[in-house]
Amino acid sequence: MTAETTDTREVQLDISGMSCASCVGRVEKQLEKIDGVEASVNLPLNQAFIKVPSGLEDQILVDAVSKAGYDAVIHGQDQPQSAATDEAESDLEESNVDDAPGAAELKPRLIISAILTVPLFLISMFTAFQFPHWGWVAMVLSLPVTFWGGWPFHRGAVKAARHGGSTMDTLVSIGVTAAWVYSTVELLLDPGMTHMAGSHDHSLYYETAGVVTTFLLLGRYLEARAKNRASEALRSLLNLAATKATVVRDGQEVIIDAADLHVGEEFIVRPGEKIATDGFVVSGHSAIDTSLITGESVPVEVSEHDTVTGATINTSGRLVVKATRTGADTTLAQMGQLVSRAQSEKAPIARLADRISAVFVPIVLLIAAVTLIGWLIAGDPATAFRAAVTVLIIACPCALGLATPVGLLAGTGRASQLGILISGPQVLEDSRGVDTVVLDKTGTVTKGEMAVSNAQTMNGHQSHDVLGAAAAVELGSEHPIAQAIVEAGRQLGELSEVTEFESTAGGGVIGTVTMHGTKHRVAAGRSTFITQQVGELTDTQHQALADAEAAGATAIWVVINGEVAGIISLQDQIKDTSAPAIAELKDLGITPILLTGDNASVARQVAAEVGIDPENVFAGVRPEDKVDKVQELQAAGKTVAMVGDGINDAPALAQADLGIAMGSGTDVAREAADITVMGSSLTQVSQSLQLSRKTLSIIRTNLFWAFAYNTAGIPIAAFGLLNPMFAGAAMAASSVLVVLNSLRLTRFGR
Incomplete structure (x- = not known):
């Protein structure tokens, strides 16, 4: 290439x-x-x-x-x-972990091996159970256990040897086969070795071959079941998709497979049904339970033109939805792909384990050979054989191989259930050192939706009239501030009709409104527009404007018949979850910083309400300057996570050490953020950092004990201080404990 x-x-x-x-x-x-x-x-x-x-x-x-x-x-x-x-x-x-891939094959082998191993162990280890020539019975009992029960290990060893390699199976296969063959040779050379019950004068290790094989089968079977549990989060995520959809064809409602829906096709969603695929509402109004996708429990109100996500649940009204994405393009499919990719990639910490494991087995084989030769030179053939076999068994690096991927599997799977997508294992490393979180204000700390917070009146006007007149004249404007005023006015009653309407881009609106049976000329807008209607504002009016803006509000003047009637204050609503989430970030030792393009008064007001220190507030920052601020923090030695909506803040998200995108799943799932929060709650940001740190901690614990186990076990075995049966039990137990330790992550946040 x-x-x-x-x-x-x-x-x-x-x-x-x-x-x-x-x-x-x-x-x-x-x-x-x-x-x-x-x-x-x-x-x-x-x-x-x-x-x-x-x-x-x-x-x-x-x-x-x-x-x-x-x-x-x-x-x-x-x-x-x-x-x-x-x-x-x-x-x-697959819903039954006992029949998970791998476990289905191992289960019958384990059961038969266990049934045969119990009497094998008893007659080999306890004289009370022995009888004349019991050694031949031990050979018969151990034969199917060693070679049929242990076939998965022998098969793996043969495959590896055929291609010039060695694996954990190589160690197991050589160990148990050597024990059985050595015992059989000894018995054939001295057929009367066990002619007397209770005799200890023998060198048979059939029980070692049988017990070790059974223990290892048990360990691998439990691993298969536990690994299946760890991957259940991803499988349950993918199983959320609706299987059927109701479409209208030739005037008739027809139920089809959801997989047969096409982009542009309209389908019906009744109360209680899952939405079949991503789309937008053509008609109807309802509340959608998006908790399966976003992790947020509060239903989202949708009506005509609003987007909806496949697999979410329609809780109330009947909806007609037009499909915009199907199959692999849907939000749910992309979530599954992101989670699967994160679980398939490797963290840097895992690369270390892989490099060690690649040379581990050959080194263990060498140590076993040296152990055998050393004890033979010392004149103790029985100990030589037992110690060499024990080295092979105790050194199996199974726990080492499972330490990272099973932890990653459980952590990213649990994150997906919480509506958090971790793009890859590198994120775990990046999140560990984060000490500063930069928060965009609009849409992150606040809802990004303006709402009327106060209507201050002047010159004898009533607040009801001021708000009603402003709402009526703003009805003709599409500006978000106008829509917020209209919404507040509608709560007071039906709005009056407007005639002679005029709009000035970026300035304000003016029109004729009928109130109390009389026509009034009403204007609404910012200061520069209003001064064109009434001339210069008085000192009192300037002070009222300053007070409103100092409170963090956006102020809109209302003029009725050429006279200032009042000021309507609007504020971006702070999310209920923002203050608790910022408190959680502080508890993690992370400094929250507010970065916004709004004026300083608004920024300070929002920061005070959510618990951000005044010195960590930066206002009037343009989108293109946010990157500079992140770079400035990094230059000061900070490890920075940037939280934004994933679109306007994209450059800053890319510059930060860790980018966290917030917003609707439909738009954000394709963003290249390190972490994607499918909901809109800042709590999920703190959750994602906590879970990332917890996952990395679990993986490090797994690796430590896996390394420590092998490092400590090999010399003990080489010096003949460890029974092969106990080595087999310990090796199986270490692998199972690593998996069970990782599965603790599936309980995170519960």
Whole structure:
């Protein structure tokens, strides 16, 4: 591939046969031998996420995985009928963690092995259960356990050896096979070794082969069940989609599969039904429960022209919706893709574990060989064999391979349930050092919606008349401030008709309004417009304007018949969740900073209400200057997270060490922010940082104990101080504990 070739595409592979971090490293290495290919393999998901040159054929990738010793298919690719049937049956069973992929094969092997291992252990370890020639019975009991029960390990070892490699399965397979073969050779050489019950004069390790195999099967079975639980969040997210849609065809309502909807097609959503796909309301009014997507519990009111998101629930009125996105383009599908991608990629902390695991198995094999030779030289063949087998078993790096991906799986899955999308594992590293959060005001701390907060009257006018007259004349304007005044006026009663209406761009409006049976000439607007109607304002009027703006309000003058009638104050409403969320950020040791284009009075007022210190308020900042402010903070040694709406604040979001985009899921899901908050609550920002930190903490704990376990266990085993059976139990337990520790994240925020 030439350097000029820059077009790439993404391919996802489903891989079978991987069991440890060494498998992951081998597959990645084989894939990345192909020019221009970047691969990230996820062990719990058994998937590879690959960036490839646009002209590269998928089959080349499948063949590369095959060369590494594993089977692969393109994710979602049609399979032969029998395979498709098996896959469908598997999908139906996935709701049961006992029958999760991997667990279904391991379960019968575990049950049979356990049934045979119990008597094997008793007759081998306790003289009370022994009888003449019990060794031959032990051999028969251990044979199916070692070779049929342990087949998954032997199969993995053979596949790796066929391609010149070694994995955790190699260690297990060599260990248990050596124990069984050594015992059988000894028994064949001395058939009467156990002719007497209660004899301790033997060198049989059948119970080691059986017990270790059973313990490892139990560990892997529990891992499979636990990994399935960890991925349930993503699966439940994808299962939220509606399956049916009601469309009108030839004048008749017809129920079709939601997957058959097309862009531009209209469908009906009745109360209690899920919205089939993304679209906008053609007719009707209702409240939509968006908690499944945004994580917010308060229903959202929608009416004609409002956008709606697929998988949300219509709670009240009947809606007719026109589809704007279907299939893979929907918000829900994009959420699933983002979560899946985050789980498939690797955090830098995981790269370290992979590099160590890649060389770990060969080193362990060498240590086991040295242990064997050392004890043989010391003249203790029994200890030599037992110690070497124990080294192989205790060193299995399974916990090491699971430490990061299972933690990431559980953390990002839980985040998706909370309406938070973490774009990749690098975010976990970035979030750890964040000490400053820069908040855009409008739409982040506040609702971004103006509302009338006060109507101050002058020259004997009544507040009812001032607000009603202003609302009537503003009815002809589309400006957000005008709409807020109209909304407040409508709450007082029906608005009067307006004639002789005039509008000045950026200035104000004027018209004739009938009040109390009399026509009045009414004007409403900012100071520069009003002075054209009444001349210079008095000192008292200037002071009233200054007081209103000092309170953080936007002031609109109202003039009736050439006389100043009053001032209407409007304020952007602060979200109920902003103050508690900012308090949570402070508790995390993070300094909140308010950055806004509004005037200083408004900024100070908002900051005071939500708990931001005055010295951390920067007003009058233009969008293009927000990047400079973020850079200034970074130059001062701060690690900055920027929170904005993901559109106007895009440059600052990109500049920040961590970008957090807020807004509706429909618009924001495609933004390249590090974290996307699907709802509009600032609480989700603090939640996302807490969850990121918690996930990273869990992963670090997992890695520490996995490293510590292997580091401490190998020398103990090499010196002959550890029984192989206990080593097998401890190794299985370490893997299960790593997974269970990660699953604590699924309870976050509950």
